Amino acid sequence: MQDFAVLKLLDRFESAFRRMGVDYRLMRRIVQVKLALDGRRVATLQMSDATAPEMEDNRFFRSLWVYMLASIVKAVLLLMDWPLFLVMTIYISLLMPALMMIMAADFSVVLLDLRDRMILLPRPVEARTINAARVVHILIYLSVLTGALNMAGLVVGAYRFGVLFIPLMLASLFLLCLLVVALASLLYTAALKYFDGEKLKDMINALQVIIMVGMNIGLVLFLRTFRLFDLELAVSWQWWMYLLPPFWFAALISLGMGEAVSASMVRLAAMAMIIPPFVMFFYVKVISPVFEQNMAKFASVERVLHHRESIFTALLRKVSRLLPGSRVVGALVRGSHALLTKERALKLQLYPSIFGTLLLMPLVLVGSHWEEGTSFVEFIARLRAGHGYYSLYMIIVSAAIMIPLIWFSENHKAAWLYRAMPLPEPTPIVRGAVLGYIVSLVLPISIISSAVMLLLFGFERALDLFVIVMGGPLMVLIIVRLTNKRLPFSEEVVRIQAKSGVGGILTLVIAGGLALAHWLFAAHVSLYAYLVLQVLGILYLWQTSFPLTWQALDDDSV
């Protein structure tokens, strides 16, 4: 087995690990196996295809270039002619949510992995050591990722502030990673302590969604706040600066560069250097054994003595049985509703973007039509005079864009089922899954939000809103048509942005096109004509967008 370079780097911290009560040699060995496993994930899509060459391919590293691209955008910030402390505060405030988000989405699976427990716990390995291996494994990945996220920032920073910027920035980034991982682990420990079994998994899932929604919104609010304040005056001392980690790291960097030296600066910088290692030390030494103990709760079986079906599910069940044509379509509608609302890996990708948009919409609407001293009546009047209802397209997009999720599942191998069924063609399966997505997600979201819009904008906008709602299924069908089709819930879950085959840009083009057509028809022709066109479009796409044979599906999914 390869001895990874990073492990040799790790060796330098051996004594620190020993002081935390970790069996360093053992932990190093576990991390080594984990890293080797990561490198061997085979990138084949079809499980039956044993002929495919084994590729030493790591998906993680393929997505790195996206992060690098994002880092260039952030690096521009470093060219601004503002005080270093302010620039770094903004820079790290942008970075930290991104790291938390990646942590919540991608690494919680690693943190909460039960499988290696089955291998490790029967052996004489201490819980603390197992947990430390877990944390180090994550820390390594998060550090690589952070490096990618800040590649451009490092170069630009060195160019502008001098070479000293690089080691300072790297040290700050590492400390930041340490803090993020330790905080996330503490949070999960708390969740593990108070819940068990499937409830616990739901709780953690909810927690992840909340973190991600919070980050999305926080970011936007943060940017808006900065617009409101006069940037020149921003560096004035506030006690709450001590509470926000971005200020600590910004202080560390600007102090290191010899700028803005003051007592409070030194205090902030000291916090950056002391708190992350301390939190990590505290976590590994004191908390992590509790974490591992409580992990066992994951395995407990729940009993449901009184089962109650939700009204929506019951309604869906009854209505889907009335579907003309195919019982299979109905089965898939119900099945995909159940999977989309229950599979945590899917929910984690689905909900943050949808809820994030849902929560942001009112802020955007209020923000652009509200000023100090506006009365509610004036506000509504001003709102109704404009075309703010077009913003409903944003919500529809956020729901429609996730349609490729229906190809994925945590248990993708369970898709053997479809081929064992007496189905001459896969068409009804794929159709049913798409329809299931539309009725269980796109329609409820658009109906509820358009109802709110209707109250805000008045009934004269009812037709416009109806047209926008009709755009939802249309958008979903266009995306399905343009992308590769597979068997529903038959592929391993990955971040779908990387895998779906339809970029966010394409979706925005589609949505923009629909909105533009909407506007043109409203201004020059008639919305009723547009509505008719939409219905025809939906019917046409419904008839023509789905693979007709098993063979075509196999060809498509390769």
Added chain:
Amino acid sequence: MEPIIEVKDLFMSYGNQAVLRGVNFRVYPGQVIGYIGPNGAGKSTTIKIILGLITKYHGTVKVFGEDIWRQGVFYKGRIGYVPENADVYESLSGHEYISFVGDLYGVPAEILAARATKLVTLLDLREYYHSRISSYSKGMRQKLLIIASVIHNPDVLFLDEPITGLDVNSVMIFKEIIAGLARQGKTVFYSSHIMEVVEKISDRIILLHKGVVAADGTVEELQRATLDDSLQGIFSTVTGFTNHKGIADHFVAAVVG
């Protein structure tokens, strides 16, 4: 009598590794077939081919008297299947999974609900029927898969290692279920490594070794042919494996040495 399953000159390979090298057998209605063989002999592959999960094979496979290649997929509606790896959508509850499968097979809603409720109650899954499958133990999951495989009242059952993880009492029930289904004229194609159970429930043994049928007959016929009294002995003789004692001795020596 017409065979219900007929496999003739079945060849199949993964890449350049041949798995099946000319498998031949016929199965008649009401038979319980114990399909056994060493790991990697091609048992699961045969079953997957008959079910149409693998399509790249050479040879003829007839089910219900007609070539599966020619007759389309509707024969699958008369087959039940428990796959070896127990892959299911674990986020669904047992109830949701059974309903999903039943719907795909086209079982009318009322029959489905009534039958499923009876079956889960009988196998002691009632309390967990609305829990996520991910929280099930191995045995519970296996029970659920067995129920899912019979929910459409199939004529032929393919069971690939169906009793892994079942407790002793459940295995006793399971054996009786198989016998009962056979008395109703159902055909059961049963693949397992647990020889005691195979010996008990099978009318006939088909032993697959290195991609061909190495032995085929009732347990008594095989006993006479091989002069072994247990199925385990027959298995070792036919697969030409007699060195278990020697290997074990060396193993123990290596552990303590």
